Amino acid sequence: MINKLVANIKKTNAPIVVGLDPMLDYVPDQVKAKAFAECGETLEGAAEAIWQFNKEIVDKTYDLIPAVKPQIAMYEQFGIPGLMAFKKTVDYCKEKGLVVIGDIKRGDIGSTSVAYAVGHIGKVKVGEKSYAPFDEDFVTVNPYLGSDGINPFIDVCKEEKKGLFILVKTSNPSSGEFQDLLVDGRPLYELVGEKVAQWGEDCMGDEYSYIGAVVGATYPEMGKVLRKIMPKSYILVPAYGAQGGRGKDLVHFFNEDGLGAIVNSSRGIITAYKQEKYARFGAEHFGDASRAAVEDMIADISQALN
Amino acid sequence: MINKLVANIKKTNAPIVVGLDPMLDYVPDQVKAKAFAECGETLEGAAEAIWQFNKEIVDKTYDLIPAVKPQIAMYEQFGIPGLMAFKKTVDYCKEKGLVVIGDIKRGDIGSTSVAYAVGHIGKVKVGEKSYAPFDEDFVTVNPYLGSDGINPFIDVCKEEKKGLFILVKTSNPSSGEFQDLLVDGRPLYELVGEKVAQWGEDCMGDEYSYIGAVVGATYPEMGKVLRKIMPKSYILVPAYGAQGGRGKDLVHFFNEDGLGAIVNSSRGIITAYKQEKYARFGAEHFGDASRAAVEDMIADISQALN
Helix, strand or coil: CHHHHHHHHHHHCCCEEEEECCCHHHCCHHHHHHHHHHHCCCHHHHHHHHHHHHHHHHHHHCCCCCEEEEECHHHHCCHHHHHHHHHHHHHHHHHCCCEEEEEEEECCCHHHHHHHHHHHCCCEEECCEEECCCCCCEEEECCCCCHHHHHHHHHHHHHHCCEEEEEEECCCHHHHHHHCCEECCEEHHHHHHHHHHHHHHCCECCCCEEEEEEECCCCHHHHHHHHHHCCCEEEEECCEHHHCECHHHHHHHCCCCCCCEEEEECHHHHCHHHCHHHHHHCHHHHHHHHHHHHHHHHHHHHHHHC | CHHHHHHHHHHHCCCEEEEECCCHHHCCHHHHHHHHHHHCCCHHHHHHHHHHHHHHHHHHHCCCCCEEEEECHHHHCCHHHHHHHHHHHHHHHHHCCCEEEEEEEECCCHHHHHHHHHHHHCCEEECCEEECCCCCCEEEECCCCCHHHHHHHHHHHHHHCCEEEEEEECCCHHHHHHHCCEECCEEHHHHHHHHHHHHHHCCECCCCEEEEEEECCCCHHHHHHHHHHCCCEEEEECCEHHHCECHHHHHHHCCCCCCCEEEEECHHHHCHHHCHHHHHHCHHHHHHHHHHHHHHHHHHHHHHHC
């Protein structure tokens, strides 16, 4: 799957990923009204609204982008109907040729990690049959529990040709509370980064490992160091746009081959229609506003990389 | 909810929690056969089998125990039908008067953590209505992202009178890889424990804080230290039984009032019928075997505490 991700990035010339993180507030009124008219102001209605919202954004952007990253929390908050919308979104994006990174940040141990892994990127056995319940291409994973938590995911990745992005340095202001603590003079996130590089050694695609890392755009200096520590790991870089990152901050997340990083924007793309810059589209044409925002994001990052 | 947990523990005189972590292999053949006959060898069939398995165990043990801890991964691996069985299990256990600890180990930032929190222990708004999608009483949370990840959960806990157990020192062999790293001579888990105590200060029930911690039974010496660092936090102690912990190892997880810890056993209880000790019950009476295992666990811990 890492090979498909790299191929998609080369084809689109766009090392970006659109975060499909639909809060209900993000969904234009006309989309909500239609969904509520059909299903009521229910969890089903909310799920229908976010699904229709996603579908329009994917339809208007899929030819420009290599990948999407649905954040499962935004669906899980609407219970079972929300998770059905998550699954529908995953399937639809795959039909469109996109690589799907499930932003699930799971992490547990032993048989529990196995269960998450088979549920999201593998197959679960039921009697003589087997099923791929959520079937994302990549998932994000939390490393706090150590190798016992990560290895079951890696095993499933090897079997299914899927991939991981392991949290190393997250984009939020308080990420340093634990991640920056110094261990023998070196911050914890560097040690986690070293582990990611180790875990990834045995998991090479053609050019890159399918064991990647998450490093927030808000910490470009740390990204520069981590890039060197994990030369063969793809870095998923959240927090471009709404959370503060800009193209010029991102250069050092990439390798000299122009590859090695994929930059996520969620709000910046999916709520583009609410921003002054794209207000001309109006809420009616929110998908076109997202397309324009994707084009601007690609231009910003290309310029920074050239 | 911490008050209800403490009251339930006092009433049953049993500081224990039964982990409802049903692998399909754990479910006796007759239960699977019936479920597959009804729903086929499908995700729905698997979900029906684990739900029937859970129901029997709860029916046979609920009067002895204060709480259950369903591990969501074991349900999530069966996709949407599995998660419906999770929700059914949560609801059923609450009807039986049990406190439900959702072992979800979620953790993200900002609006994403809010989404997990409202989805699992709070209420989500849809238009003018609001819903409690999963509605557990407590959830487990991963601290790697720092306060930004935890505070949204705490806010929802305050509003809804729910509670958290934050991962501090997990029970697995490799938990030390990151958690034991020394920061100025002190292991990371102690610093996380101090944060848990701080986060919990402002969240007091009658005797204990509703911000608790997870510390594995497999590390009794560390439990002793952490008990002192977080005197007002309930400690959820996994890994009793199958993973190696025993009653005598657990004494120092408790305060002198005999409270402050709740010990989890999953496999030891729910697969009791497979163990030599309880083989006399046979697979047909697996619920009775679980009841006997619960009685033995309570006796073991009571003896150690006296």
